[in-house]
Amino acid sequence: MLTFRFEKLMMQEAETISEFYSKLYDLSNQAIALREDYSNTKLIRKVLRSRLEKFSIEVTTIDKAMDHESLTIDELIYLLQTF
Known part of the structure; x- marks a missing residue:
């Protein structure tokens, strides 16, 4: 059930990056409680896949310039908020 919710989670048109990250963070914490940890890379990919047209550029x-292995999810969210 948690994996399904994670896979179906997409950023809504009127949603801010902070609001979307809050939902993603909650799912990640639930996964940890169930001993199913989502890696930093998996969370970053989720944010990048869940993008809306308003953030496409x-x-x-970010996708081309940053190394997903060294970038943290918090850094990605910060970068998206500063644009």
Whole structure:
């Protein structure tokens, strides 16, 4: 059930990055409680896949310029909020 919710989670048109991240963070914490940890890379990919048109240029720039292995989810959210 949790995996299904994680896979179906998408950012809504009127939703801010902070609101979306809050939902993603809650799911991640629930997964940890169930001993199913979502890796930093998996969370980053989720944010990048869940993007909306209004963030397409920013996401493309970040996706090409940053190393997903060294970037943290908090850094990604910060970068998206600053655009």
